[in-house]
Amino acid sequence: MLRIQNLHAGIEGKNILNGINLEIKPGEVHAIMGPNGSGKSTLASVLAGRKDYEVTDGSVEFLGKDLLDMSPEARAGEGLFLAFQYPVEIPGLSTVNFIKTAVNEIRKYRGEEPMDAVAFLKLMKEKMALMDIEKSLLTRSLNEGFSGGEKKRNEIFQMVMLEPKLAILDETDSGLDIDAIRIVANGVNKLRNKENGILVVTHYQRLLDYIIPDFVHVLYNGRIVKSGPKELALELEEKGYDFIRNEVNVEETA
């Protein structure tokens, strides 16, 4: 469903991604790991369409369409979702109003009728229970004054409300305690089925104890330098990223 080929991208003239190749098929969960500065968040941002980043080469195909050619809202309409590493605080915009607008804008994009208030409320209640979210949180301004954990839970709550085909989680685990990680993972696992894809971007393998990946990729210097089964995450955790650095440096000098 997602095919990234030779993707080069950067910001303000500085190259960050230096030829990424990655394919995600329906039903697969991929994890991208890597040290700080390896380009993990850049990859997530480029896929979601953040305009600060410039794609200099390569292509990304999503469900048969050219993803890079689409506006951020069209990407969401096609079924892409990015859970932000740093969700934005918007004072004055209630979380409920925001999610309701998003749900109906996506329906509009797909040529569907807007969801009526009753159906929306029913859907919301169901997903609130799943994500252990209080109603009071949703009537507050979007992310304003939320704790780190509340922000991340709110991201995954939005995800389960919007039911994307491909979800990208950008360091969703950072700053979360173990209970919050369980709740977040529970939400993500509910999305997991044979049609949907999930891309987990993380620094630590901790989250991968709860969201078991089918494939693990190691990103280093803007390239995927190693791919493997879920055990690779454990190996990284044990040996640290230095072992990747050494391996890559050896290859490059060889």
Added chain:
Amino acid sequence: MNTIELFKERFNQYQAGNGTSGLGTIRQNAFDAFNQMGIPTSRHEEWKYTRIGGVFNQQFQIPVSQAGTSISTFDLDALRMPGHDRANELVFINGLFSFSLSSIRSSGLVVLSLEEAAGNEYKDVVTKHLGHSSNYVKDGINALNTAFLHGGVFIQAKRGRVVEHPIYIYNVVDGRSENIFAQPRSLVHVDEQAQVQLVETYATLGAGESFTNQVVEVVVEQGAILEYYKIQNDKEHTNQVSTTHIRQLGKSHIHTVTISLSGRIVRNNLNVILEAERCEAHLYGLYFHQGQSHIDNHTVVDNVKPHCLSNELYKGILNDNATGVFNGKIFVRQQAQKTNAYQSNKNVLLSDNSSVNTKPQLEIFADDVKCSHGCTVGRLNEEGLFYLRSRGISEKVARSLLLQAFAADILEHVKPEPIRIHIERLIAERLEFV
């Protein structure tokens, strides 16, 4: 003949007819002051960024009576604001108060012509407070209103009474056959322990140019509570200088919200003088202008006595070639220890050609006070925009949501619900075209 010469001619005719009795002396003094100060130019410190002189070069009629206007209740119906069926409605036509078009529902309310109030039991109140704004607004425009003091209104919320219905004040200009220079004048007396809500709005009928030079002077006595809302959404060819001057006595509370959405030149002077201990004042403002429009909010908060609180938040959105001015002065006088005074002005510019000049000023002469002031000017939050778009919300809707969110913490202070919904709708309509 330009408008200034016309003023001089009219004034002489007018004084000849009305003599110097009663308000005549006040008028004469104000006219002398007008002659001395003239129309402010950009050299006037308080008019640096608002050029008003050009408007006075246009031809205007200066109505001194209701003759020649034929505003019907039908015309008025089109201007009425939501909730009017449960409000007291006061109507000015071309700056002159119209008793026949007004309706008073609340028994806690006294509404008289200023001339009448100046001659009866309210004489002391009128003498004490009428014209006090000239101590703070030192320019020929304020003097001009007083020089033509006529057809004004005296409004009193009676002592100890809660005026249960809001007072809607319609400032209507009949520009259907000519350009009109209107000068509405009010003196509002909120007597001890009384409570009242005022909502002012402005409308010009027809295609004529209009200039409304309004002065509203308000006294909020001991323990009284005032809410004052001003909604400026008149046509593109209308100009306005609107002065609201509020004197507060002990333990009184005031709450003002100024909403400006259109007009060619709109200048607001809002003065709040906390003259006794333990007064509280909340000043909110939202301006959202576009096209060639100019909006200028000058506010003064004068803390004279100890233990007062003032809080001020003005927010602005400017698009196209619109220009804005915010000038907020806070004085804390030597006696005014334990003052808490806060002020903030935040602006969003939506276009390359829009601009704002913002100047927060604090002058503190006491040493045990808490004060803060600040201002920001920026673009719409790009990160917020991307966040909303990444959830499938189109750019247009996302911008609209962000601007509504920006305005929300002003609008939430508009307490009468029909009025708040009315303003929210006006803003939503505006956002359709941003």
